[in-house]
Every structure is written in structure tokens, then in C-alpha cells.
Amino acid sequence: MTTAGMPQAARMPASVAKDFRTDFFCYAVNYYMTDNAAKPVTYVNAGHILFPASTVFMGEKNDNFASLSPNHVRSYFGTAVQPTSPDAMSHFVFCDGHVELIPRRRFSPSLGAVTEADPPQSGLVNFLPYPGAKH
Numbered sequence: 001m002t003t004a005g006m007p008q009a010a011r012m013p014a015s016v017a018k019d020f021r022t023d024f025f026c027y028a029v030n031y032y033m034t035d036n037a038a039k040p041v042t043y044v045n046a047g048h049i050l051f052p053a054s055t056v057f058m059g060e061k062n063d064n065f066a067s068l069s070p071n072h073v074r075s076y077f078g079t080a081v082q083p084t085s086p087d088a089m090s091h092f093v094f095c096d097g098h099v100e101l102i103p104r105r106r107f108s109p110s111l112g113a114v115t116e117a118d119p120p121q122s123g124l125v126n127f128l129p130y131p132g133a134k135h
Contacts, residue, residue, distance in 0.1 A: 026060070026061050026063075027059065027061070028058065028059070028061050028065065028066065028067050028068040028072075029057065029058050029067055029068060030055075030057055030058065030059070030067065030068050030069075030127055031067040031068055031069040031127065032044070032127055032129055033057060033129065044129050044130075046095065048129060048130050049095050049129040049130060050120045050129065050130050050131075051120050051121070051122045051126060052095035052096040053094055053095075053096040053098070054094065054120070054123055054124055054125060055095045055120060055126045055127070055128075055129050056068070056093075056094060056095075056107075056125065056126065056127050057093045057094055057095045058092070058093040059073055059090060059091070059092045059093070060073065060074070060076075060090045060091050060092075061073055061074060062074045068127075069116065069127060070107055070108055070109055070113070070127055073104075073108070074090070075088030075089050075103075075104050076090075077089040077090065077091070077101060078101075078103065084104065085104065086103065086104050086105040086108075086111050087103050088103065088104050089101050089102060089103050089104070090104070090107075092107070092125070095129070102125060106124075106125050107125040114126055114127075114128075116128055119131040
């Protein structure tokens, strides 16, 4: 697709386009919210989510996987230099509808956050919507 037919306001200036990384701002649905192996795709019943305000629905990523897990999040916001730094931040949409900018130390199991094997906990960032959820 070319930009020739696009309105001027929708085009990216050439000076910016040369440095633009298309993989920065990709979003995906939480790995545990869909069953990609099923045909047709099935979804988690919202009534089964124990803590909607702390359960991730969607988040930022920059890879080619169709879904999101804590291991696939790349954090490009905040004051951290590296996207894997504990203070690097990412945006998440939670199951109750709110959006929050969260530092890696609060969602990355390698930094001590809740793991996908742990039961969901109120007030913590959860990827597992209910105990025993499987993908």
C-alpha cells in the first residue's frame, strides 16, 4: 500500500519515517484470555475473572506472537534505558476497562511479580484470570 492516496495529515513525514520502528507499539490480548488452539476461537467468560481490576486484558509488545504473556512484553516508557529494566514501563488494558502504565518489576515474574503458575491475587498484576486457566 502506498501513501499516495492518503490525506496529508495521515502521512508520516519522511524525516521521521526513516527512524520509525513498526514493532514498538503492537498490542495483543492476554494469552490466557483466548484459546488459539480451538476452532472457532473461544474466550474467557468475564464472570470467571476473579480480579478484573488487576487482570491484564491487553498489553504492549513488539514481537510476532499472536498473544501476550509477561515474557513477551517490551517496555519502552519511563526513565529506564533498557526495555528489560525493572523501571521500564508498559501500558496495559485491564479487564475492568482501565489503562495503566506499569513498571516491569510489577508484572515480570523474573523480577518477583506474580507468575502464571500462581493463583490470581487482588491488587497485583495478573495474567491468569482464575486458578487453573489454561491456554
